[in-house]
Amino acid sequence: MAGLEKLFYPSSIAVVGASKNPQKIGHIILKNLKEYGFKGRIYPVNPNADEILGLKAYPSVSAIPEPVDVVVVSVPAPKVPEVIEDAGKAGAKFAVIIASGFREVGNVELEKKVVETARKYGIRVLGPNVFGYVYTPSRINATFGPRDVIPGGVAFITQSGALGIALMGTTIMEGIGVSAIISLGNKADLDDADFLEFFEKDPNTNIVLIYMEGVSDGRKFVEVASRVTLKKPIVVIKSGRTEAGARAAASHTGSLAGNIAFYEAAFKQSGILFAKSIEEAFDWVKALTWNPLPDGDRIVIITNGGGAGVQASDTLADNGFLLQKPPQSLVDEIRKFVPPFASLNNPIDLTGMAPTEWYYKAVYAALNDPGVDSIVVLYCHTAMTHPVEVAEAIINAVKDAGGLKKPMTVALIGGIEAYEGIKKLTEAKIPAYPTPERAAAAIATVHRYVKYREYVKKRLSYLEEEKRLKRSLFVQH
Amino acid sequence: MAGLEKLFYPSSIAVVGASKNPQKIGHIILKNLKEYGFKGRIYPVNPNADEILGLKAYPSVSAIPEPVDVVVVSVPAPKVPEVIEDAGKAGAKFAVIIASGFREVGNVELEKKVVETARKYGIRVLGPNVFGYVYTPSRINATFGPRDVIPGGVAFITQSGALGIALMGTTIMEGIGVSAIISLGNKADLDDADFLEFFEKDPNTNIVLIYMEGVSDGRKFVEVASRVTLKKPIVVIKSGRTEAGARAAASHTGSLAGNIAFYEAAFKQSGILFAKSIEEAFDWVKALTWNPLPDGDRIVIITNGGGAGVQASDTLADNGFLLQKPPQSLVDEIRKFVPPFASLNNPIDLTGMAPTEWYYKAVYAALNDPGVDSIVVLYCHTAMTHPVEVAEAIINAVKDAGGLKKPMTVALIGGIEAYEGIKKLTEAKIPAYPTPERAAAAIATVHRYVKYREYVKKRLSYLEEEKRLKRSLFVQH
Numbered sequence: 001m002a003g004l005e006k007l008f009y010p011s012s013i014a015v016v017g018a019s020k021n022p023q024k025i026g027h028i029i030l031k032n033l034k035e036y037g038f039k040g041r042i043y044p045v046n047p048n049a050d051e052i053l054g055l056k057a058y059p060s061v062s063a064i065p066e067p068v069d070v071v072v073v074s075v076p077a078p079k080v081p082e083v084i085e086d087a088g089k090a091g092a093k094f095a096v097i098i099a100s101g102f103r104e105v106g107n108v109e110l111e112k113k114v115v116e117t118a119r120k121y122g123i124r125v126l127g128p129n130v131f132g133y134v135y136t137p138s139r140i141n142a143t144f145g146p147r148d149v150i151p152g153g154v155a156f157i158t159q160s161g162a163l164g165i166a167l168m169g170t171t172i173m174e175g176i177g178v179s180a181i182i183s184l185g186n187k188a189d190l191d192d193a194d195f196l197e198f199f200e201k202d203p204n205t206n207i208v209l210i211y212m213e214g215v216s217d218g219r220k221f222v223e224v225a226s227r228v229t230l231k232k233p234i235v236v237i238k239s240g241r242t243e244a245g246a247r248a249a250a251s252h253t254g255s256l257a258g259n260i261a262f263y264e265a266a267f268k269q270s271g272i273l274f275a276k277s278i279e280e281a282f283d284w285v286k287a288l289t290w291n292p293l294p295d296g297d298r299i300v301i302i303t304n305g306g307g308a309g310v311q312a313s314d315t316l317a318d319n320g321f322l323l324q325k326p327p328q329s330l331v332d333e334i335r336k337f338v339p340p341f342a343s344l345n346n347p348i349d350l351t352g353m354a355p356t357e358w359y360y361k362a363v364y365a366a367l368n369d370p371g372v373d374s375i376v377v378l379y380c381h382t383a384m385t386h387p388v389e390v391a392e393a394i395i396n397a398v399k400d401a402g403g404l405k406k407p408m409t410v411a412l413i414g415g416i417e418a419y420e421g422i423k424k425l426t427e428a429k430i431p432a433y434p435t436p437e438r439a440a441a442a443i444a445t446v447h448r449y450v451k452y453r454e455y456v457k458k459r460l461s462y463l464e465e466e467k468r469l470k471r472s473l474f475v476q477h
Numbered sequence: 478m479a480g481l482e483k484l485f486y487p488s489s490i491a492v493v494g495a496s497k498n499p500q501k502i503g504h505i506i507l508k509n510l511k512e513y514g515f516k517g518r519i520y521p522v523n524p525n526a527d528e529i530l531g532l533k534a535y536p537s538v539s540a541i542p543e544p545v546d547v548v549v550v551s552v553p554a555p556k557v558p559e560v561i562e563d564a565g566k567a568g569a570k571f572a573v574i575i576a577s578g579f580r581e582v583g584n585v586e587l588e589k590k591v592v593e594t595a596r597k598y599g600i601r602v603l604g605p606n607v608f609g610y611v612y613t614p615s616r617i618n619a620t621f622g623p624r625d626v627i628p629g630g631v632a633f634i635t636q637s638g639a640l641g642i643a644l645m646g647t648t649i650m651e652g653i654g655v656s657a658i659i660s661l662g663n664k665a666d667l668d669d670a671d672f673l674e675f676f677e678k679d680p681n682t683n684i685v686l687i688y689m690e691g692v693s694d695g696r697k698f699v700e701v702a703s704r705v706t707l708k709k710p711i712v713v714i715k716s717g718r719t720e721a722g723a724r725a726a727a728s729h730t731g732s733l734a735g736n737i738a739f740y741e742a743a744f745k746q747s748g749i750l751f752a753k754s755i756e757e758a759f760d761w762v763k764a765l766t767w768n769p770l771p772d773g774d775r776i777v778i779i780t781n782g783g784g785a786g787v788q789a790s791d792t793l794a795d796n797g798f799l800l801q802k803p804p805q806s807l808v809d810e811i812r813k814f815v816p817p818f819a820s821l822n823n824p825i826d827l828t829g830m831a832p833t834e835w836y837y838k839a840v841y842a843a844l845n846d847p848g849v850d851s852i853v854v855l856y857c858h859t860a861m862t863h864p865v866e867v868a869e870a871i872i873n874a875v876k877d878a879g880g881l882k883k884p885m886t887v888a889l890i891g892g893i894e895a896y897e898g899i900k901k902l903t904e905a906k907i908p909a910y911p912t913p914e915r916a917a918a919a920i921a922t923v924h925r926y927v928k929y930r931e932y933v934k935k936r937l938s939y940l941e942e943e944k945r946l947k948r949s950l951f952v953q954h
Contacts, residue, residue: 169892
């Protein structure tokens, strides 16, 4: 089976159903594709137009003077088979079928016909019923979602349409850079595992986020996901975690969300980070994509408010991580500037009178101390300092320490000024949150990934061993 | 023991340690007090100034021409006893002691001396080691925190200083109106229970939020809290929920956070809503302060994205609430305008093509349907609509239905435009969140409060019954 290279690095993309009407999906996709800066050739296909958005239009895919790599299909469902037939004859390699009105509304036969037609010509199909796809290294935004997605290391695969588009917007607002966004839709052909295989090797992707309703081939998914986990984390939001949720999902997609216990087992086996909520997933993604991995579990909390420190400690404990005494070297360093009553057990409490430079010094010291594996920095906005200045102090400490060589998360707690500080940290790719609990949960997830990966490594080598043993037994008999 | 009326409705407030230096806490407090608009008389006390911020200054409290109700004390710790002595002689009723450097740093003796002096004169003490207090009905902001707190129904009591100030800012950013903010500090005299007793009867308060490190008199707390719960909800964030967190709290406050099991039992007995995180607590508070209580548990979810609906269903199930079939009357009403393939089981899926007016119609119908007890509205930002317009449609539906006569929460999911829609809803006092899970968890908490209140009512009447029984047995023998 051919890989997905030409989907992600196409020389040309055709948009069938491209329209001059700015309300139409076919217009929005063409516009996004052009304005996001795709460098290959773009061909609008519309029998009733000569040009759209300044691009020469063609009456059909086969009328285009070269075989196109990707055909984005935005025409009514009943017309899709003939478009695929035409595209197939013209040598297209991938069809991204935006059109809805297939299996999701009971039109199983039509969907089957599309897939059969595509297969006849060796076309791989994404969809139908998708909002398109994004691949930032090739400057492709072939969706009708928001245009200015931020390039970065997160590959986001979503089975949900409306929610997926909305979350594209969330990535922009949260400053999360993506390598790819894939709308899976009905998964008539390409599915999660196909894309995981691509992202496993994709040098532009360092983490995969999946919004999953269900997988059809569980065994294949676990196999591929386990392999990916060894190299990069996978975060999954599973729609229908509970019986009630699964019922809701069934009534929505028409297909059962499947046995919950199966998914839990599958996620565990493949070392997947299983998020209960969208917010949690995005929080984790930020911490995982921008941080290196820790060498051990010696987490240090730095705070100017005891209460914030306790909240973070509680959350770490909820996640199975207990704070240890900080290294004496770090305590000695910080003792130089904090008042004598400051408690330097973990959490390290700089006290409410901490000015900006104490944050700089403490974070710098912790980043450089070999007895510290990761850092949670907490700041409560008081009258003493401005959150943006604290953010700058933290950014400078990271810079002067030669970058983030161990994972770190930050919480700036307060009002609108704290929010501005968070934006500043985000721009510097330092994961920052509005509450101590979210910062603590995010760092815990980075640590948890290391443990999960270790587990998967052991599990796979055990399976290998078992296979070998079986073979050797067989040979001896 | 006298009540707290004169603390909350004082005729005059003195600020001892008021300063012309805008960096000084004594300056910030005086400025906040004046500029937030306290209508009573304000007396700066400073032996080295004639006037501060345009107010005539006095060398001591006793030099002020009238007995003041409240004395805010912002001088170094060792000077506090003499200030209290002087204020006592001058007939002051309350001392709010900002100064730190008492029990929290081991200075137990000095704290004892302050309390004894105050007691001698019948002065009640808030603190020491507090950031002040706010009471919006009297336009009092006697803190060194943010000035422009929003008037509203939430009384916020916090034992943590730095975190408390930061969260004052959060209330402003989140648009949450407060009746009071109380910094408890070392609780040398006044404690949680004293303030709960006031807020129980305070017509300006409809919910109490407590950030608690520990209570000294558990029995009294349960007794008062149970009584309050019958009238208004109490949300508690308990610092040191876990063993690890409790250890962190102990090293911070010098006092053990106490037995975790005790607090869990106490909260359960008194019907307290126990939040694990700051975000959760604020989410709940928004839903509780702006909503009426539901008559039953028939929750309906309205969405334009199946995925969002499933996430909310999962969260409701996590919270013990299972969706039932929506009333046929509502289904019939909505069936009039949605496409035939729209799934109107609960969640009610308006489909991704839902325009703004479908939201108006669906929300309006649900608000008016007697078969619906509460509503969760979910909206995924797609190319079809703008979140602000959806927010306006929801606001109009509420308005046209005669206001929120049943509880409702909303999630607008997307990017910066969704965030603007959330702000719009917040201004209209409709609780709105950025994710379906948070909106669902918030409505679940409103329902849970009703159950908790029922439980407390039964428990108290059982205790009453038991007492009667014991008495009657005693009489018969």
